[in-house]
Amino acid sequence: FSNAYLKATLSLLIGSIIIFSFGILYLGYIIGYEKAIAAGLLPFIPSEIFKIALAVALIPTLQKIINK
Numbered sequence: 001f002s003n004a005y006l007k008a009t010l011s012l013l014i015g016s017i018i019i020f021s022f023g024i025l026y027l028g029y030i031i032g033y034e035k036a037i038a039a040g041l042l043p044f045i046p047s048e049i050f051k052i053a054l055a056v057a058l059i060p061t062l063q064k065i066i067n068k
Contacts, residue, residue, distance in 0.1 A: 004060035012052045020044075 020041055028036035 002060070004063065005056055008056045008059045009052070012055055016048055016052065020048075 024033070024036050024041055027040045030036075031039070
């Protein structure tokens with residue numbers, strides 16, 4: 001794994017964790033935290049992993065193209 005891929009992975013993971021954390025806090029306040037995790041987090045984890053993997057694959061390549 002090169003440095004660019006590692007930076008992209010960490011950035012996207014941290015961003016996703018922050019976004020999901022605020023969403024779970026808000027939804028948990030309304031419907032309860034157990035239900036919020038079951039309905040507002042768990043169903044979205046597979047698609048989020050796919051999006052992060054796709055972005056990690058594309059971002060460093062696009063940066064190389066843009067910086068030429």
